[in-house]
Every structure is written in C-alpha cells, then in structure tokens.
Amino acid sequence: MKEIRIGMIGYSFMGKAHSFGYKNVGMFYDLKVKPVMKVICGRKLEGVKAAAERYGWEEYETDWRKVIERDDIDLIDICTPGHLHAEMAIAAAEAGKHVFCEKPLANSLEDAKRMLEAVQKAGVKHMVGFNYRTVPAIALAKRLIEEGRLGEIYHFRGVYLQDWIVDPDFPLVWRLDAKIAGTGPLGDLAAHTIDIAHYLIGEIEEVVAQEKTFIKERPALVEKVKGTGLVEVEADKSRKVPVTVEDATMFLARFKNGALGVFEASRMCPGRKNFNGFEINGSKGSIAFNFEDMNILWFFSRDDEGHIQGFRRILVTEPEHKYFNVWWPAGHIIGYGETFVNEIYNLLDAIAEDRMPEPSFEDGVKCQKVLEAVVKSVKERRWVRLDEL
Ligand SMILES: NC(=O)c1ccc[n+]([C@@H]2O[C@H](COP(=O)([O-])OP(=O)(O)OC[C@H]3O[C@@H](n4cnc5c(N)ncnc54)[C@H](O)[C@@H]3O)[C@@H](O)[C@H]2O)c1
Structure with missing residues (x-):
C-alpha cells in the first residue's frame, strides 16, 4: 500500500489530537494509503522527544524548516498557533507537500488568501482543521x-x-x-x-x-514541560501583562x-x-x-x-x-478524540483518491x-x- 509520510509541527493539544487520529485511523477505517508517523516537531527538545515516544512518532525535530525540507515527507500537518500557519503552510506547499492546517487558517484574511494561492499554485491537497464537521x-x-x-x-x-x-x-x-x-x-x-x-x-x-x-491584565506566564510532552502553565503573580x-x-x-x-x-x-x-x-x-x-x-x-x-x-x-x-x-x-480519527480518514482518503479533502483552505478563507x-x-x-x- 502506498505510504503517506507525515511531518507534524506542534506536539501539544492539537499535536496530541492529530497523533490520536493517525494512530487509530487504520484500526477503524479501510485505508487506501498507509499513514506513517515519520517526524514530530516542537520548540522544546525535552518536550518533543517525550511526545514522540508517547504518541508513536519515529523521529523528533526542533526546527520546522528541516521537517519541510525533507524528501521523505509527503504531508505537513500544522498544529501551531495561528501566527505561524501562513509561513509554515506556504513553505510546505512550495516544497510540494500536502498541507493539513489547524484552524483558524491564519490570523488575517490576507495571510489566509496567500496560503490558498500557494497550495493552489503547488497543486497539493489542503485541508483545514474544522473537526466538528465529523461529529x-x-x-x-x-x-x-x-x-x-x-x-x-x-x-x-x-x-x-x-x-x-x-x-x-x-x-x-x-x-x-x-x-x-x-x-x-x-x-x-x-x-x-x-x-x-x-x-x-x-x-x-x-x-x-x-x-x-x-x-x-493578567499575571505573566511561566511554561514548564511535563514528562508527557505537554506544557504546564503557571502564573507569575508578581508581574502583570496586558x-x-x-x-x-x-x-x-x-x-x-x-x-x-x-x-x-x-x-x-x-x-x-x-x-x-x-x-x-x-x-x-x-x-x-x-x-x-455530542x-x-x-x-x-x-x-x-x-x-x-x-x-x-x-x-x-x-x-x-x-x-x-x-x-x-x-x-x-x-467522544472528542474520534472526531480527529474521522477527520484524518477524510484527509487520507481524499489524498488516496486524488480529490480535494473537505473542508479545504477555500473553506478556511471563507471563515x-x-x-x-x-x-x-x-x-x-x-x-x-x-x-x-
Ligand atoms: N480543531 C480544534 O478543535 C482545535 C482545538 C484547539 C486548538 N486548535 C488550533 O490548533 C492550533 C494549535 O493549538 P493548540 O491548542 O494545540 O496549542 P498548544 O499551545 O497546545 O500547542 C502549540 C504547539 O505549537 C508548537 N510551536 C509553537 N511555536 C513553534 C515553532 N516556532 N516551531 C515549532 N513548533 C512550535 C509548540 O511547541 C506546541 O507544541 C491553533 O491554531 C488552535 O486554534 C484547534
């Protein structure tokens, strides 16, 4: 069976949810392509390493550009905050990878449109993470x-x-x-x-x-990585920020x-x-x-x-x-996790059948x-x- 090798950026809430999807999709759905959880990426080495082990990724990385540059990756999955979506999705499209990006597609309409243009120009498949459609x-x-x-x-x-x-x-x-x-x-x-x-x-x-x-205004944030790979947040009450x-x-x-x-x-x-x-x-x-x-x-x-x-x-x-x-x-x-399994099935099945998944970046731009x-x-x-x- 043809493999779809995945590089995922972000390993926290959505990173875990998407990993749950890739890991379980073949257990429930008849797949026409085989998802391979190749590499997971995040900023904190200790956290991303723990996440790779726990979620079942083969490798981990701290530089997202290196993930996109790799020849052995077919699909980039973006699970980072919105300000990074445009830069990552456009780079992935230019490298000829399919792109799955969490919602909202971007932080501005201008960026969202640039992302849509990039994936259309590259002729790759694109999907935005409106998982509730699969409830x-x-x-x-x-x-x-x-x-x-x-x-x-x-x-x-x-x-x-x-x-x-x-x-x-x-x-x-x-x-x-x-x-x-x-x-x-x-x-x-x-x-x-x-x-x-x-x-x-x-x-x-x-x-x-x-x-x-x-x-x-609220207390400033202190971030700590737990053994699970998830980030724990604490408040520094001595310092307020707007x-x-x-x-x-x-x-x-x-x-x-x-x-x-x-x-x-x-x-x-x-x-x-x-x-x-x-x-x-x-x-x-x-x-x-x-x-x-639900x-x-x-x-x-x-x-x-x-x-x-x-x-x-x-x-x-x-x-x-x-x-x-x-x-x-x-x-x-x-429950909640199953929506990601359904969503990832929709993505993989569309790639296998050479059609555009739904919801695509066009739906992301409309939103x-x-x-x-x-x-x-x-x-x-x-x-x-x-x-x-
Ligand atoms: N579909 C849904 O139901 C749903 C739910 C929650 C969040 N989201 C969306 O998912 C996206 C991520 O949200 P989250 O809750 O997972 O956030 P999070 O804070 O839990 O995780 C963000 C991840 O991004 C990584 N990251 C940040 N900057 C990075 C960089 N420069 N390079 C590599 N990795 C970087 C962090 O290491 C972290 O793993 C957002 O767009 C959010 O709106 C969707």
Missing part, C-alpha cells in the same frame, strides 16, 4: 436539512462558550496575546461555529458585532439565503466547558445540538401529528448515521472573511458586508 450528530443535521425536513431556514443561533479564563489570576497564555492568536474567542471558538453555519446553512453576507475584554484580545465576542449575521444568524463566543461563562452549540429553525422544523452531549441531536418536526409533536432526542449511533458505521454497536457512544468582517465591524461600529473585504 455524527452534525453530519445528521446536514442530512436532515438536505432532505428538506426543516423547510426554509429562518434562524441559525450558534454559541461557543468556555470558562477557563474566568479566574483573573489565570496567566497570559498565547491565546490571550493578539500577536500570536490574532483574536480571542472569535478566531479560537467562533471560527468553528462559523464553519458549521457555512456547512449547514450557507454563506454569510454581512455582520455587525461587539466584543469586550473584561480582565485587561491582555490584547477580547474575552467575549458576539455578532449578528445575515446569510445569503435570507436566514438570520446570531453568534456568541466567550471564555467567561462559568460552568460552560466546551459548550459548542447551535439551534436552527426552519418553516417545517428545528434542530438543536450541543457538543457537551452523540445527541434534537429534532422537532411540524410534520408530526399535533398530539405527539415535541423535540425528539436522536441518539446518533446507528450504522446508517454518517461516520458512526465504523465505530461501535449502536448506543456505544463516541477568515467572516472573522475579518467581525473585527472591522467592532472597530468601525457598523454592519460590514463581506464583499467589502
């Missing part, structure tokens, strides 16, 4: 919409809520630094919701937004097909851990989803007779549910355009049309 319940939501069960779509209401920075003494990690992250929960969380909306409803035409940074991204963002949107959208992303919601949820209302019915209960899709149909109408709770674990057929017997639910419009709307305090950008 079986979200795939079912798409099927129900395509089957016309919701009728004309009126509303998309999407929230992505977390609580990990509510404590004002939580240190200034890279996600709170605009130079590295670009934006706060907008690019980190709402990017996923925007992609889900694009996937399920269609494209957004215009937005109006507001945002707020509630905690304006927070340069928003803590919460929200926007209204109008979709090209006439639907109205409401989006909210915040890390200041005590009790909400990874509350990535949406509700869609149409002329014939509604659906609702929340990732904290195997469930709620569906209300006006076609049901009046006396039995009500939201039905669909446990999305049947063999006829997309993605679930390779997993366990019905009712034996899946980036909305992010940029939201930023512009906040700055200029007005509705921003996407075709202005």
Whole structure:
C-alpha cells in the first residue's frame, strides 16, 4: 500500500489530537494509503522527544524548516498557533507537500488568501482543521436539512462558550496575546461555529458585532514541560501583562439565503466547558445540538401529528448515521478524540483518491472573511458586508 509520510509541527493539544487520529485511523477505517508517523516537531527538545515516544512518532525535530525540507515527507500537518500557519503552510506547499492546517487558517484574511494561492499554485491537497464537521450528530443535521425536513431556514443561533479564563489570576497564555492568536474567542471558538453555519446553512453576507475584554491584565506566564510532552502553565503573580484580545465576542449575521444568524463566543461563562452549540429553525422544523452531549441531536418536526409533536432526542449511533458505521454497536457512544480519527480518514482518503479533502483552505478563507468582517465591524461600529473585504 502506498505510504503517506507525515511531518507534524506542534506536539501539544492539537499535536496530541492529530497523533490520536493517525494512530487509530487504520484500526477503524479501510485505508487506501498507509499513514506513517515519520517526524514530530516542537520548540522544546525535552518536550518533543517525550511526545514522540508517547504518541508513536519515529523521529523528533526542533526546527520546522528541516521537517519541510525533507524528501521523505509527503504531508505537513500544522498544529501551531495561528501566527505561524501562513509561513509554515506556504513553505510546505512550495516544497510540494500536502498541507493539513489547524484552524483558524491564519490570523488575517490576507495571510489566509496567500496560503490558498500557494497550495493552489503547488497543486497539493489542503485541508483545514474544522473537526466538528465529523461529529455524527452534525453530519445528521446536514442530512436532515438536505432532505428538506426543516423547510426554509429562518434562524441559525450558534454559541461557543468556555470558562477557563474566568479566574483573573489565570496567566497570559498565547491565546490571550493578539500577536500570536490574532483574536480571542472569535478566531479560537467562533471560527468553528462559523464553519458549521457555512456547512449547514450557507454563506454569510454581512455582520455587525461587539466584543469586550473584561480582565485587561493578567499575571505573566511561566511554561514548564511535563514528562508527557505537554506544557504546564503557571502564573507569575508578581508581574502583570496586558491582555490584547477580547474575552467575549458576539455578532449578528445575515446569510445569503435570507436566514438570520446570531453568534456568541466567550471564555467567561462559568460552568460552560466546551459548550459548542447551535439551534436552527426552519418553516417545517428545528434542530438543536450541543457538543457537551455530542452523540445527541434534537429534532422537532411540524410534520408530526399535533398530539405527539415535541423535540425528539436522536441518539446518533446507528450504522446508517454518517461516520458512526465504523465505530461501535449502536448506543456505544463516541467522544472528542474520534472526531480527529474521522477527520484524518477524510484527509487520507481524499489524498488516496486524488480529490480535494473537505473542508479545504477555500473553506478556511471563507471563515477568515467572516472573522475579518467581525473585527472591522467592532472597530468601525457598523454592519460590514463581506464583499467589502
Ligand atoms: N480543531 C480544534 O478543535 C482545535 C482545538 C484547539 C486548538 N486548535 C488550533 O490548533 C492550533 C494549535 O493549538 P493548540 O491548542 O494545540 O496549542 P498548544 O499551545 O497546545 O500547542 C502549540 C504547539 O505549537 C508548537 N510551536 C509553537 N511555536 C513553534 C515553532 N516556532 N516551531 C515549532 N513548533 C512550535 C509548540 O511547541 C506546541 O507544541 C491553533 O491554531 C488552535 O486554534 C484547534
């Protein structure tokens, strides 16, 4: 079987998630190419070495350029913060490698477009890490919409809520630094919701937004590498540094097909851990989803007779549910890690069949355009049309 030799940059949260995908994909899916976990890269020698051993990579490296230059690598997988995506993806494309890049595609629309141009010019395959598309319940939501069960779509209401920075003494990690992250929960969380909306409803035409940074300065960060290869963060309370991204963002949107959208992303919601949820209302019915209960899709149909109408709770674990057929017997639910196995199958299968994987950098650029419009709307305090950008 043809091998796809992978070089992955970044070994922490997403590095571990993608490694989980490469390691397990062949156990569940029938593959047409064989993934080879060739080399993993990170800045800290001690950490990347531990990660290589633990996750099952053949080699480790601390200089990402050396990984891209290697002749024995076919696919570069980028799991680093956003400010590095463009430089790494463009270098990988120029070296003729396929590129899988985590979301958001970049920290600016200009960079995202340059990345798309580079992969198109090089004629390589490209994919962006919107893994939530591979949640079986979200795939079912798409099927129900395509089957016309919701009728004309009126509303998309999407929230992505977390609580990990509510404590004002939580240190200034890279996600709170605009130079590295670009934006706060907008690019980190709402990017996923925007992609889900694009996937399920269609494209957004215009937005109006507001945002707020509630905690304006935080203790400086001290980073330590644990034996697991993961980085442990500690706060240096003697030193405060400014927070340069928003803590919460929200926007209204109008979709090209006439639907109205409401989006909210915040890390200041005590009790909400990874509350990535949406509700869609149409002329014939509604659906609702929340990732904290990811195997469930709620569906209300006006076609049901009046006396039995009500939201039905669909446990999305049947063999006829997309993605679930390779997993366990019905009712034996899946979790977060499995979305990466599904996502990496989509990537490898597209490479094997010489087609473009989905979501591609084109989807990444579409999402980036909305992010940029939201930023512009906040700055200029007005509705921003996407075709202005
Ligand atoms: N799809 C998802 O659900 C999801 C979830 C979390 C993060 N993300 C995205 O994944 C990306 C990474 O986020 P994360 O949470 O894994 O971050 P992280 O802080 O856990 O890991 C970042 C990794 O990048 C490496 N790195 C940083 N600078 C580097 C350099 N110059 N050279 C080589 N390696 C370098 C670090 O060593 C570290 O291993 C971001 O774009 C983020 O938005 C996606």
